[in-house]
Amino acid sequence: MPDAPVPAPDIAAELAGLIARRDQAGLRKALAPWLAQDLAPHLAGFSPEQLATLFRCAQREVAAQTFGYLPGATQRRLLKLLSQEQAAQLLEALPPDDRTAFLQGLPLEVAMQLLSLLSPQERDVAKTLLAYPEHSVGRMMTLDFVAIRADGTVADALAHIRHEGFDRETLNVIYIVDEDGRLADDVRVRRLLLAEPATPLRELLDGNAPALTAGDDRETALREFRHYDRAVLPVVDEARRIIGIVTADDMLDVASEEATEDIQKLGGSESLDEPYSTIPLFRMVKKRATWLVVLFLGEMLTASAMAFFEDEIAKAVVLALFVPLVISSGGNAGSQAATLVIRALALGEFGLKDWWRVMRRELVAGLSLGVILGVVGFARIAVWAQFTDLYGPHWLLVASAVGSSLVGIVLWGSLAGSMLPLVLKRAGLDPATSSAPFVATLVDVTGLVIYFSVAWLFLRGVLL
């Protein structure tokens, strides 16, 4: 992060010196004022051996947090150099959700070996979290929450919190469960603190407890978080038993990753799944080439369509001049419509059943946009024709053909662009796949057919 505050830019050199001298006290002192996320980027140039020394000397909590911010490859090399006991300590000190993220990046046998280093209790936690599908809410949750029955008083609840809740990730909310462990309600701790201690806990409840389901996709979780404006939401299993919590700051990373994925797909490439600035060049080319070739194969149909109208082009070369202009307008209108619909779908603004409402809007919008571009296109040719002979004696017919076909092509582009994401979603595919280039390719071929057909109507017997 180039924007991060940097307390001491020469920290890397300072640490390297201390590591070389194995100055444990000096290292602890130098590390003390650093936040793990600010420190990690400075460690990029260190060898795994240097890091191993650093991590052996650092306090366990600092080491674990910093470990969480190192690149995956460095993490794996580092673990190999540490003793089993040191590796286990590091893993145990990682927050459970970070540990899940780390373990799921490993080959299965390595992950299993590391799991065996953990204490039985922590191993159970890790296995539970890893059992949920990738990108599910279950993978993201922490198990640090306080849940109590509603039978006692506020004083009982506070005593329980003091006993149980000290090292929990968040103390803001406690959860009320029934005798089967099912989530019944949530209560803000500050309401407990404000209430008379002898008040029965039940009197503070409102019977309302929004929750996520562990098997839910993280995109669903994101929508729920935005809907409820909460700093933390509980996670329940299918029987509505509370099994964990997810915090809003973790959702920020999800929001960013999901947006990146959608944006990259919209730009007409596979999602890179790693930062643009660090992805190996070959892997990036592979991800981009796939879609580029698919689009190229689709676009080849334009050559066939053009060949079909070769005679018309030979008779009236003037028609060929406007081919790029006309078909790109359809593509632009289509990519606008597709992008707007894809984003609205991602935000949950409407569902598949609303397709007719979307289509009606795009009919009107597409027709209006088509008329606007048609008029501009007509005017352009008409004005030019006053000053040049480029368009020949029949410029008025040419202008009419271009203008009219623009209306049809822009309308068609808007309809195709808005419906394609819905069709993809209906087929169980990601709507974001209907990228701007994808829609443009689709509309280019049909656009050519519309253009030459309209031109034939206007120009037959004259130029054609």
Place this chain on the structure above:
Amino acid sequence: MPDAPVPAPDIAAELAGLIARRDQAGLRKALAPWLAQDLAPHLAGFSPEQLATLFRCAQREVAAQTFGYLPGATQRRLLKLLSQEQAAQLLEALPPDDRTAFLQGLPLEVAMQLLSLLSPQERDVAKTLLAYPEHSVGRMMTLDFVAIRADGTVADALAHIRHEGFDRETLNVIYIVDEDGRLADDVRVRRLLLAEPATPLRELLDGNAPALTAGDDRETALREFRHYDRAVLPVVDEARRIIGIVTADDMLDVASEEATEDIQKLGGSESLDEPYSTIPLFRMVKKRATWLVVLFLGEMLTASAMAFFEDEIAKAVVLALFVPLVISSGGNAGSQAATLVIRALALGEFGLKDWWRVMRRELVAGLSLGVILGVVGFARIAVWAQFTDLYGPHWLLVASAVGSSLVGIVLWGSLAGSMLPLVLKRAGLDPATSSAPFVATLVDVTGLVIYFSVAWLFLRGVLL
């Protein structure tokens, strides 16, 4: 939100009946189990008069929260129907950041009139927040935080929190300030609870306190939140005095809005600034038409470029057949590159100074992609030529011309697409403006020039 849980779908009918009978007790009972954000959508069909009755009967906190989730127009009509005292109560009960959001949507004179209804203390708060620029951190903050000096013991700090902190938005973190009110550190409340009460507070401090600046853009705040993984960050003024806090759940809305803005721009339209499903059709057409017309005017240059090569087309109509294929490939490569770079810039992966690193990557990537498409294009024509006379006796030269120009055009598209966002950012414009359609238009014109120039090299003396 279609996915929201709906406890009782007939709540609207039930409330309408209770409102008609002015059954205050019944209304309170019916509203009790509802969360404001789930209730608000069911009130969409109510008249302002019905809502006014509902809000008069509901408990103040419920009313204020629900008010916060109503559409802006409904909020304004409703306030007019309430007595000044009722309106003031409603506004006072709104959280300060929601109140800011509501007031900034009003015409100035209405906002001033409403401000005058507030208590002097709340009026000062509202005025302070409104003084910050739109989309700044200052507009989003709440003033509910606990800040103390570091002089006393842990027990002193806890006593202060019990006294001050009860109705604060978040109790998780308290802030340590120096004698001038400048932020010096932050401490998790759970560390206080775990520490020996007689411990001097200073011993718990690490001298580290990431903070946002009130004048910062909210996009900067979003990056800081992702960097520090915090549930809450303090906001400081230029003298580093703490003046408020921002919570991660508020940032989720920002993340979503910023992504929507970028995605809509990438799709080649102005950002709509309101949901696709509810924006009035005329306003949407206006926002989309602006960019479509701009792109259309740019794309007109293709007609001029084509006219420049009119003689070549007349002599070798076969060249015209591949125009859409060749130029769209450049556009697709360009929109890939532009999208990847725009997203990486938004995530802060690199800055303007890294332009050469980006360019070097795109040189290699663009060349590789160009060679891949060039080979596919050459093969397509070569294979077709075995089965049809479409491409004439000189098909090998035509295939070579198409294949070679694809290498140049895809390379040029990748370079132009990756550099344009950087150029826009350098000029102080939003990089997301260099949308897929924008880059495609730019690359179309130059693509034509490259294509016909390469074709001339291969075909002069033969077809040309």
